Amino acid sequence: MSAVLPATWLRGTPVCFLRGTLKRVIAIYPGSFDPLTNGHLDLIQRGAKIFDELVVAILRNSEKNALFTVDERLEMLRAGTGQWSNVRVESFEGLLVDYARIRGASAVLRGIRVVSDYEYELQMAWMNRKLDPTLETIFMMPAGAYSYLSSRIVREIASLGGSLAGLVPASVDVQLRARLGVAPPLAPK
Ligand code: ADP
16 A cells, blocks of 8 residues: 555665555556567557556457467467566457456557557447446557558568568568468569
8 A cells, every 4th residue: 555655665765756656557458469560569568668567468259260370379479578577478258358357457558550540449448448447548659660560461461472571570470471371572683
């Protein structure tokens, strides 16, 4: 409880002054990540900086139409996020608010790339607030270079043999082309 915090000291500084509060904030970053892109990783990096723990959670509900299985996506995300010790990767099924309650999360992280994302994201956030008023949705913007990047566009470019350099991790690039049966793009002459 914050009222008793001034009695707690860490290297000469009251703990309450280090973070303002001792409450641990766990956030969930849900999505399909089919496949993982550098835009997702940009958001994860930003989230890992402001939350005590960030749980990247693959939604299992839409598994049937996915290009990669949930296990493959878990693997991709774990390989891509290993450098952040406060990031955990899991999958879940059902309502996000129920999963967040089980995980002890008080926030949901979502990305806003362009204005067109806003309408859908706002609708989701309002609905989640209706279902659980204690759960806050936090929106973050990626670096400008990723503002046009989505998993859908990445799948499309890969299937047409285009270069994904700088848009997805190298291992995801290899997996995508193998899954789609497409040769890597020719180097420009
Ligand atoms: P969805 O299936 O809801 O589109 P995604 O797996 O594509 O989910 O993305 C999950 C979350 O990551 C969403 O909030 C989405 O806005 C965000 N996101 C996806 N791509 C990017 C990107 N390039 N930059 C920032 N956020 C992104």
